[in-house]
Structure formats: C-alpha cells, structure tokens
Amino acid sequence: MARLRARQSFDDVTVCNGRRAGKMARACTxxxxxxxxxxxxxxxxxxxxxQWFSFGGRIRRKxxxxxxxxxLFVASVVANILDVALGLTTAPMADAAPADAAQVGPxxxxxxxxxxxxxxxxxxxxxxxxxxxxxxxxxFYLVGAVAAAVAFITLAAATGGLFIHRDRAMGPEDAQGVMxxxxxxGLVVAAYGIWLLVETGFLRGTVGPNRFGPxxxxxxxxxxxxxxxPAGWQPQAPPQGWQPQPQWQPPPQQGWQPPPQxxxPAQGQGAPPPGYGAPPPGYGQPPPGYGQPPPGYGQPPPGYGQPPPGPWTGxxxxxxxxxxxxx
Numbered sequence: 001m002a003r004l005r006a007r008q009s010f011d012d013v014t015v016c017n018g019r020r021a022g023k024m025a026r027a028c029t030x031x032x033x034x035x036x037x038x039x040x041x042x043x044x045x046x047x048x049x050x051q052w053f054s055f056g057g058r059i060r061r062k063x064x065x066x067x068x069x070x071x072l073f074v075a076s077v078v079a080n081i082l083d084v085a086l087g088l089t090t091a092p093m094a095d096a097a098p099a100d101a102a103q104v105g106p107x108x109x110x111x112x113x114x115x116x117x118x119x120x121x122x123x124x125x126x127x128x129x130x131x132x133x134x135x136x137x138x139x140f141y142l143v144g145a146v147a148a149a150v151a152f153i154t155l156a157a158a159t160g161g162l163f164i165h166r167d168r169a170m171g172p173e174d175a176q177g178v179m180x181x182x183x184x185x186g187l188v189v190a191a192y193g194i195w196l197l198v199e200t201g202f203l204r205g206t207v208g209p210n211r212f213g214p215x216x217x218x219x220x221x222x223x224x225x226x227x228x229x230p231a232g233w234q235p236q237a238p239p240q241g242w243q244p245q246p247q248w249q250p251p252p253q254q255g256w257q258p259p260p261q262x263x264x265p266a267q268g269q270g271a272p273p274p275g276y277g278a279p280p281p282g283y284g285q286p287p288p289g290y291g292q293p294p295p296g297y298g299q300p301p302p303g304y305g306q307p308p309p310g311p312w313t314g315x316x317x318x319x320x321x322x323x324x325x326x327x
Contacts, residue, residue, distance in 0.1 A: 055121050058129040058205060060216045065201065068122030072115045079111040123196070128212035129205030136196065143192050147185035154181040
C-alpha cells in the first residue's frame with residue numbers, strides 16, 4: 001500500500017511538470033511533500049532546500065523571479081522595517097536624521113550578507129538554462145573591480161597633484177579627464193549588469209536538454225522528422241555485376257499431404273491410425289550415395305604412365321626414342 005501511494009505521488013509530480021498550455025496543467029495541483037518547497041514549474045515539480053542553494057542544474061524564469069528574487073526582496077524590506085522599528089537605524093526618508101546615524105541597520109546587513117549565496121545560485125542556474133557558464137557572474141564582479149580600480153587611480157592622480165603642488169589648483173582639463181574616466185567605467189559596469197539581467201530574467205532557456213541538464217519546461221528540442229530528400233539526391237546504384245539472390249523456396253512435398261482440416265477427431269469418435277499425419281520415412285533426406293563420386297572417379301586407368309612390357313630393343317625407325325605406347 002505504501003509503495004502504491006509513493007508511486008501515485010511520483011506520477012502526480014511527473015504529470016504536473018510545468019506545462020504552460022492545456023487544461024490539465026491549469027487543473028493540476030499536486031500535493032506538497034514534507035520538507036520540500038514547491039518548484040515553480042521546473043522539472044520534478046518540487047525543489048528542496050539543498051537544490052535551492054545549489055549551483056547546479058537549470059531553472060526557468062518563473063522560478064527565478066518567484067523563487068529567488070521575490071523572497072529575497074521581501075526579506076530585505078522586512079529587515080529594514082525591523083531596523084527602523086527597533087531604533088537601530090533611521091528611516092531612509094527622515095527629514096531630521098543625525099549625521100552619525102547608521103545608514104544600514106545590523107538586521108539589514110545580516111540579511112544582505114545571507115542573500116548573496118542564494119542570489120548567486122539562482123543567477124547561475126538561469127545562466128545554465130541559457131547554456132552559459134556561471135563564470136559570467138564572476139566576470140561582472142571582475143569588470144566592476146577593474147572599473148573601480150581605474151576610477152580610484154584616476155582620482156588619486158588628480159588629487160595627488162593638487163596636494164603635492166599647493167601652488168597649483170586643479171584645472172578644468174583635470175576635472176574633465178576624471179569625469180570622462182568615471183563615466184566610461186560606470187557605463188561598462190552598467191552595460192554588463194543590464195546584459196546579465198536580460199539573460200537571467202527575461203530570455204527563455206534553450207529548448208531541450210543541454211550540457212547543464214534537461215529542459216525545466218519539458219521541451220525535447222529539435223527532433224528528426226521524416227521528409228523529402230534534399231534536392232539533387234540520388235540513391236546509390238548497386239555495384240556492377242551484382243545480382244540479387246534468388247528467393248528461397250521450400251522443398252517439394254514429394255507426394256506427402258498434411259492432415260485434413262478438422263483433425264484430430266472429436267472425443268469419442270476414435271483415434272487416427274498410427275502414423276497418420278506424419279511424413280513418410282526418409283522424407284526430406286537425400287538418397288544413399290547422393291553427392292558422392294562414383295568408384296574410381298578421378299583415378300588414372302591401370303598401367304597409365306608405365307613402359308610397355310618386354311625389353312627395349314632400341315630406337316624405332318626415323319627417331320632416337322622408343323615408341324610410346326598409347327592406350
């Protein structure tokens with residue numbers, strides 16, 4: 001009974017596997033297992049806590065927004081409200097905020113720190129759904145670090161000249177150069193971030209399985225379909241001289257006939273005579289000696305190649321060799 005219930009639960013998960021169209025998908029509401037959170041339309045129907053923190057596999061856009069972005073955003077808002085309510089920080093829009101007031105409360109800071117891992121996990125799995133490596137997330141942080149370093153070095157060089165040479169103020173050329181570097185660095189980081197947002201949040205994943213796992217939407221990808229051959233295609237001709245083998249024919253029955261239809265007779269009508277319905281003795285066997293050569297076949301006749309009887313009396317007329325016996 002327990003196995004039957006487990007099988008039914010597995011079938012519910014398989015049938016309700018995130019199909020976006022059809023009445024069956026809209027009416028499908030599988031039961032939620034204990035200790036697992038619902039996986040929003042991804043493969044398997046459910047996602048455990050370990051899978052939620054995992055960097056492997058693929059998730060679709062709905063899972064990314066409803067399973068990662070929305071919960072983390074709600075947690076951040078609740079943390080800010082708790083910080084303000086407990087007096088750990090001032091309200092963001094407060095008019096009279098002290099200068100030394102903390103801008104980020106401890107609860108908000110802790111929630112933000114704990115949100116880094118799941119947000120990375122969701123973003124990487126969305127990149128996997130797009131058939132891209134998760135290292136593109138690392139590239140974003142690398143570009144941001146390089147842009148920040150370039151901006152810092154530019155500002156340090158500009159202000160360093162001002163402090164070293166106190167007799168000279170920062171000119172318009174220095175200010176324009178610093179602003180240009182800051183704008184270019186900011187545009188590079190913003191362009192990278194917008195591309196990542198579009199890839200992870202708005203574009204559909206690859207159809208069918210890819211190198212990171214099966215399609216969370218249940219797609220099978222491009223499959224072979226029978227159709228007309230390409231233009232110009234010709235079937236290959238058989239090699240020259242090739243002839244098809246003749247079709248096998250059963251041997252003749254040699255007068256033997258199968259039993260008539262309706263045999264054996266019904267019970268009570270008697271039994272057939274012995275041997276009735278069986279082939280005659282030797283049926284299908286070759287006759288004795290079939291396929292064997294006759295006696296002496298291929299052997300020379302007696303005396304073939306031997307000299308004639310009697311002594312040799314010398315060459316015959318008109319030659320120097322003895323006469324040859326021809327049988």
